Amino acid sequence: MPRESSPPRLDGPKAAAFLRDVTTRILAFLLTAVPLPALEITGFSAALNNRFFSGFPSSPQLNPSFVAGSGDWSGVGWATADPTKGFGFLTPQHFLVASHYGGSPGITVQSAKGLLATAAQATVAATGTGLPINGVYDLSLGETTTQLSGIARYAILDLNASSTSSLPATVAGPGVILAGRGPDGASSPRAAATASSNITISGDTAYLQTPRTDVRYEIGDSGSPAFQLWTNPNGGPELLLLGNAAAVTDTTNFVNYAGSNAALAALNGLTNPDGYAVRVTGDPSATWQGGTGGGANADNISRAANWSTGLVPTDKFTLFDAIQATVRSIEVNSATNLRGLFFKSTPGAGDGFSFSGAATLTIGRGGMVNYDTERQVFGAPLALAAPQFWSAGAGGIEIATLNTGGHLLEISAEAASTVVVTGPISGSGGIALSGGILDLQGNHTFTGGLWVHRGELRVEGNASASGETRLGADGTLSGAGRVGSISGSGVIAPSSILAATSLNPTAGLSMDFVLASSAPDFSNPAGSSNNVLRLMSASPFAALLAPANSIRLFLGDGPSTLAGGIFTDSGLDFLTQVAQATWSVFQQSEAGSISFRGLNYIELANAGYQISTVPHTATLNGATVEGRILQVTVVPEPAPAWLAAMSLALAVLVHRHRTFLNSRG
Numbered sequence: 001m002p003r004e005s006s007p008p009r010l011d012g013p014k015a016a017a018f019l020r021d022v023t024t025r026i027l028a029f030l031l032t033a034v035p036l037p038a039l040e041i042t043g044f045s046a047a048l049n050n051r052f053f054s055g056f057p058s059s060p061q062l063n064p065s066f067v068a069g070s071g072d073w074s075g076v077g078w079a080t081a082d083p084t085k086g087f088g089f090l091t092p093q094h095f096l097v098a099s100h101y102g103g104s105p106g107i108t109v110q111s112a113k114g115l116l117a118t119a120a121q122a123t124v125a126a127t128g129t130g131l132p133i134n135g136v137y138d139l140s141l142g143e144t145t146t147q148l149s150g151i152a153r154y155a156i157l158d159l160n161a162s163s164t165s166s167l168p169a170t171v172a173g174p175g176v177i178l179a180g181r182g183p184d185g186a187s188s189p190r191a192a193a194t195a196s197s198n199i200t201i202s203g204d205t206a207y208l209q210t211p212r213t214d215v216r217y218e219i220g221d222s223g224s225p226a227f228q229l230w231t232n233p234n235g236g237p238e239l240l241l242l243g244n245a246a247a248v249t250d251t252t253n254f255v256n257y258a259g260s261n262a263a264l265a266a267l268n269g270l271t272n273p274d275g276y277a278v279r280v281t282g283d284p285s286a287t288w289q290g291g292t293g294g295g296a297n298a299d300n301i302s303r304a305a306n307w308s309t310g311l312v313p314t315d316k317f318t319l320f321d322a323i324q325a326t327v328r329s330i331e332v333n334s335a336t337n338l339r340g341l342f343f344k345s346t347p348g349a350g351d352g353f354s355f356s357g358a359a360t361l362t363i364g365r366g367g368m369v370n371y372d373t374e375r376q377v378f379g380a381p382l383a384l385a386a387p388q389f390w391s392a393g394a395g396g397i398e399i400a401t402l403n404t405g406g407h408l409l410e411i412s413a414e415a416a417s418t419v420v421v422t423g424p425i426s427g428s429g430g431i432a433l434s435g436g437i438l439d440l441q442g443n444h445t446f447t448g449g450l451w452v453h454r455g456e457l458r459v460e461g462n463a464s465a466s467g468e469t470r471l472g473a474d475g476t477l478s479g480a481g482r483v484g485s486i487s488g489s490g491v492i493a494p495s496s497i498l499a500a501t502s503l504n505p506t507a508g509l510s511m512d513f514v515l516a517s518s519a520p521d522f523s524n525p526a527g528s529s530n531n532v533l534r535l536m537s538a539s540p541f542a543a544l545l546a547p548a549n550s551i552r553l554f555l556g557d558g559p560s561t562l563a564g565g566i567f568t569d570s571g572l573d574f575l576t577q578v579a580q581a582t583w584s585v586f587q588q589s590e591a592g593s594i595s596f597r598g599l600n601y602i603e604l605a606n607a608g609y610q611i612s613t614v615p616h617t618a619t620l621n622g623a624t625v626e627g628r629i630l631q632v633t634v635v636p637e638p639a640p641a642w643l644a645a646m647s648l649a650l651a652v653l654v655h656r657h658r659t660f661l662n663s664r665g
Helices: 012-030 261-274 641-663
Strands: 052-054 076-079 086-091 094-098 106-110 116-133 136-144 155-157 170-172 176-180 190-194 198-202 205-211 225-231 237-249 252-257 286-288 317-320 329-331 336-343 354-356 361-370 376-378 382-384 388-391 397-399 409-412 418-421 431-440 450-459 468-479 485-488 497-500 510-515 532-535 550-555 561-568 582-588 594-596 599-603 609-620 623-634
Touching: 086 176, 086 225, 086 237, 086 261, 094 237, 094 261, 116 237, 116 252, 116 261, 136 237, 136 252, 136 261, 176 205, 176 237, 176 252, 198 252, 205 237, 361 376, 409 450, 468 497, 510 532, 510 561, 550 561, 550 599, 550 623, 561 609
Parallel strands: 116 205, 155 237, 286 317, 317 336, 329 354, 336 361, 354 376, 361 382, 361 388, 376 397, 388 409, 397 418, 409 431, 418 431, 431 450, 450 468, 468 485, 497 532, 510 550, 532 561, 550 582
Antiparallel strands: 076 086, 076 106, 086 094, 094 136, 106 116, 116 136, 170 198, 176 190, 176 225, 198 205, 205 252, 225 237, 237 252, 561 623, 582 599, 594 599, 609 623
C-alpha cells in the first residue's frame, strides 16, 4: 500500500514528486522481509472484525458475529499462494485488482454454501481509471480461466447525476466497509465500517477517501475491496462494491472508485466479450403511482403527475410498488429513458405490472430487478442504452421486442423462473443467461452472440444470426428452434429437433437425446418424439469428439432400432467424428432407477447396443435433404450358459424320444 506523509495532489510538479515517492515505497515494500501489519482497526475485536473464526485459509469457518455479516461475502476471494491478498469479484470470472500490486496466479473463494473453489488467473487488464500512481491509473480487472459458481454477484453503486455526466468534482459519499488482510497468511481477513467519505472524479481520475481515524489500510491491503452496506429497494441488506484499496497518507485512505462513468464503461469493455455485464445499481429517485387526478392520461408513463416526485425520472433509477400504484397497466405513450427499474415484492397475487404502447422504453445501465413473485410484462418495445444485468427473480419477465443497441444484456433468474421473449431481438448486442430459464421465441436478428453461463436456454425460434452459442459448464441448450454454431462445456438437450450450424466439442460439450420411436418426424420439428440435433454446415464438426464429450441416449420401450440424436445435412458418414465420445444408452423401464424427463430407465451394457450412422431423407420446411443420421440398435442379450446347456439337453432328449417312437413303428 503506497504511503505519503501528506494528502496527495494529482496535478502539477507536486503530483510527480508524490507519485515517484509512492513508487519508491512500493519497491521498498517488495524488498523488505519484515512481517507486514494487518488492517488496523481502532478497538479491534476478533469476534466482530474477523471474517472467519477459525480454519483460514484451508477450511475457513464463517464468523457468525462478523460486523459485516449481514452482507454476502462469498464474492471476496484471496490469493491462493498468499492468503493475505484479497480481491472482490464483479462477475463469476472477473475481479478487481490494484494495478500497482497485481493479481495472483490462483484465486480462492468460499461459496455461499461454504465450499472452497480455486480458479487460475488468465489476465489482468488496466481500466485506465482510478487513482493515478506514477502516471498509471490504479484500477485494473483480473479474469480467471473458469467461472466460479455460487459466489455473490456484487453491484457497483452508481451515484452519478446522469449516465453521461459524472459526479461533481468532490461530493460526500456513503459510509464504507473497508476489507483488508490479517497479520499473516493463517489469520482471517478483516473488515470494519468507517465514516462517510469523499469521492473525487475528474476525467479518468476517480477515487474515494476515508479518514484514518478508526480504520487504517496498511501495506499489503492494496486491492482489497471496499463496500457499502446498502438497503435495497425491497428493504433487504446488500453489499455494493465501491472499489478497492489503492494508497494511504498519514491521514487518509484512498480507494480506487469503480462507479464513475468512465470506470463503468471500461469495466464493461473488459467483461462484455466474455458474456458478462457489470451490475449497476442506485437508490430509486421516484416511485410510479399512476392514476393521480384520474382521466385518460392516468396510465401515461410520461405524465409527471403519475410519479411520486411530480417529475418524469428521465435517466434515473425508479421503483414500481404494486401497493403504492393505483394503476399497474402502464402506457408507454412517448419515448422514455429510465436508468433502472425495481419491482418491489408484495404479498398479493396477480399484481404484476404491464407496459404497453407503441413508443420505446429505453433502459439504462441499471437494468431491472424483479423482487416480486409476479411476472412483469413488457408489450411496449424495449431498447438498451448500455450493457446491463437483469435479475428476473422468482416472478420472471416477459418482453415482446428488444433492440440491444449494440449492448450486452445479461439475464439471471431463480432456478424455476422464466424470462420469455415472444418477439424479435435486434441489434449488434449479445444475450447472456446466468441462471433460470430464458425462452427465446420468434425470429431474432441480433448478432452479438449467445452465452449460457448457467441455467437453460430454450430456443424455439430462430437465433442463428447471433453467430456462436457458448455453453458454460452449468448451462443447457434446449428447444426446437435454430442457433448458430455451438461450443463450450455444457449440455445440448433438444426438446424435439434443434438446428445449429456446427458443433465445436473441444471444451467438453455433452448431449442428451430421447428416442421414442423408429425415426424422427422432420415434418414436425417442434413435436418429433425423437430428439435431434441437426447440423447444417458442410463441415458439421470442428473437431473429433473425445471421452470428455458425453452422449446419452434414452430409448423408448418400442422398436429395437431407432434413428435420431444427430443428423447432418452433409450426408457424409460422421461415425468417426463421434465414436470416441463417452456413450451411455438407457432403455425405458418402470423398474429402472434412472429418471429422465419424468420417465424411468435402466442402463444398457456396452454389448447391449450398436451405434452406427445411416443415410436418411428428411423433409424440412418443404425441402428434401439427403443427409445422414445416428442410429442405435438394441442387441438382445445372449442366453446364459446354463440355459443354453439345458436347451441343448432338452433338444437331445426330444430327438432321442422321436427316434425311439420312430423305431417302434
